[in-house]
Amino acid sequence: MNQIMGEPQGVDFPISAEEIRGLVQPNHVHRRAYSDPAIFALEQERIFGRLWIYVAHESQLKNPGDFIRTRLSKFEVLVTRHHDGNIYVLHNRCPHRGARLCMVDQGSNRAFSCPYHAWVFRPDGSLASVPHPKSYPADFDIADRRNHMQRIANVQSYRGFVFANLSDNPPPLIEHLGPMTDVIDNLIDRAPDGEVEMSESSFALEYRGNWKLHMENAADIFHPTFVHSSSVMPARRAPANASILDQDQTREMLMANGFGFKEWEGIQLKGLDSGHTYMTAFYDSGVLSRQSEDPVSIEYRRRLAEKIGEERAAQVIGMNRFNNIIYPNLIINAQYQQMRIAIPLSVDRTLVRIQCFRLKGAPDGIFHRAVRFISNLGSPASMIFSDDVEMLERCQSGLKTDTGPWIDFSRGLDSDDKGADGSVSGAASEMPMRVQFNAWVRHMTTEAA
Ligand code: FES
Ligand SMILES: [Fe+2]
Missing domain, CATH: 3.90.380.10 (Naphthalene 1,2-dioxygenase Alpha Subunit; Chain A, domain 1)
Structure with a gap:
């Protein structure tokens, strides 16, 4: 199932605050709010990219290695339970050459292995191994975070309901x-x-x-x-x-x-x-x-x-x-x-x-x-x-x-x-x-x- 990837998003926001305000009247709303791809891209940035967005329920992630694939703003993410018991939200993207790592919506994996060159990641996103390590330069470090799946920094649960937030300093x-x-x-x-x-x-x-x-x-x-x-x-x-x-x-x-x-x-x-x-x-x-x-x-x-x-x-x-x-x-x-x-x-x-x-x-x-x-x-x-x-x-x-x-x-x-x-x-x-x-x-x- 590929559908949660969605379509490429525009990154240009040639829409002013005044223009946005002009789309909503006390009793009417402009059709652009529903049909303009630029408005949609701005929503991904300012609503789904800033508010707390529900991503999973903890009961779906009972055991280490359990994961859910979902979407957070314009990103496809994996919500995982790591061996330390914590829940992580990771970009579903291999840091090597950028390939999507996981193509299923839910499952259990001791590790995520990239289908392209077989870099292997733990459920917390850290890089566990690369094949043929001696072919990498001397300063290549599997502990370097740049070689890990990227984590979403803000993840909080309310009584088992897990939410993630992409903004820098969100309210609780x-x-x-x-x-x-x-x-x-x-x-x-x-x-x-x-x-x-x-x-x-x-x-x-x-x-x-x-x-x-x-x-x-x-x-x-x-x-x-x-x-x-x-x-x-x-x-x-x-x-x-x-x-x-x-x-x-x-x-x-x-x-x-x-x-x-x-x-x-x-x-x-x-x-x-x-x-x-x-x-x-x-x-x-x-x-x-x-x-x-x-x-x-x-x-x-x-x-x-x-x-x-x-x-x-x-x-x-x-x-x-x-x-x-x-x-x-x-x-x-x-x-x-x-x-x-x-x-x-x-x-x-x-x-x-x-x-x-x-x-x-x-x-x-x-x-x-x-x-x-x-x-x-x-x-x-x-x-x-x-x-x-x-x-x-x-x-x-x-x-x-x-x-x-x-x-x-x-x-x-x-x-x-x-x-x-x-x-x-x-x-x-x-x-x-x-x-x-x-x-x-x-x-x-x-x-x-
Ligand atoms: S793109 Fe993932 S290992 Fe190469
Ligand atoms: Fe209905």
């Missing part, structure tokens, strides 16, 4: 996450044994559209009624209790997209100054609900209460926030143990990874629900996400044409509530897009990190 990760640590805490608190493990199986799909379209879609509460209608009607007609295994999870998830305006208006949205957003949940009935009385849910609640007490367990399960977006590109749904990452490849290509977690100590049935959740909602064959992807690609194709420079995100502008802490609350609103673009303008117009 915890500062970037701000109140969004609540959702990571909540995901882990849901595990009776206090630990989560990422499932080895995951989905990845690529769409032909800008990365921001996906982040906006994940916070857009009015579209499901229209975009997902083709699966709402059959779900409504399907008999209830038809599948013992599924316990109507699929049917109820599909039907939830058929809410009327009144129900959508009842979903609260929250936007933070940092660009992070979330909404109150809408899968709140049936087997996925907090109150579900099926045997798996009862057993799960019993096990959790046994570990942390009835009252605390009720609080943990009661946290009901959907599509928690950690700006710029991570989405976490704690109550369904699910996560999505949008990895920009080029101005009009985005890779989405969809993954789920096992709650340690919970009954297997809870994990099966999480797997069913990502299959229903996020797989390439999903009856939900495939609709969204069609819309994202149609938007991209429309935004390529210059038939009109501005697109609208004014819904809810007059009814949003502004908090003293800089947060904004709204319902039936496109506020999350406005909040995301406020952060976008701030980062894109900051010259130096």
Whole structure:
């Protein structure tokens, strides 16, 4: 799989701060924000090259030699667990002649051996050996860092979620996450044994559209009624209790997209100054609900209460926030143990990874629900996400044409509530897009990190 390499990036930024500011109005955004390769290159520099970007979960790197291949800004990187127990983020590039070293997305390697001339690197990036060492000059030193895979200096974890940052002197990760640590805490608190493990199986799909379209879609509460209608009607007609295994999870998830305006208006949205957003949940009935009385849910609640007490367990399960977006590109749904990452490849290509977690100590049935959740909602064959992807690609194709420079995100502008802490609350609103673009303008117009 070569897709995470993306396409060559421009390095010239002939765009002034004034020009960037001119692309975003209170209620409109210019199509260039989605379609101009120079804007994309600047985003790689000033957003993905400066903010803390999620790269891996520690449970994917249990043993020395385990690694993940992903992308950080315009670079392909390997996230590795070294024999010293530490996690490193390394450029996936051989320092000898520049060849890409690793071509798989995940695995375990005692060492990375370059396919070209067989220089061998340890999981911390240091050079272990070169073939035929006597042919190198006397001053060639395998301990010289110039001969090592280059490391990303800033790597920090929050409770197992590993982020990397390319800037020189970044603020602590915890500062970037701000109140969004609540959702990571909540995901882990849901595990009776206090630990989560990422499932080895995951989905990845690529769409032909800008990365921001996906982040906006994940916070857009009015579209499901229209975009997902083709699966709402059959779900409504399907008999209830038809599948013992599924316990109507699929049917109820599909039907939830058929809410009327009144129900959508009842979903609260929250936007933070940092660009992070979330909404109150809408899968709140049936087997996925907090109150579900099926045997798996009862057993799960019993096990959790046994570990942390009835009252605390009720609080943990009661946290009901959907599509928690950690700006710029991570989405976490704690109550369904699910996560999505949008990895920009080029101005009009985005890779989405969809993954789920096992709650340690919970009954297997809870994990099966999480797997069913990502299959229903996020797989390439999903009856939900495939609709969204069609819309994202149609938007991209429309935004390529210059038939009109501005697109609208004014819904809810007059009814949003502004908090003293800089947060904004709204319902039936496109506020999350406005909040995301406020952060976008701030980062894109900051010259130096
Ligand atoms: S390019 Fe890697 S060993 Fe030569
Ligand atoms: Fe959708």
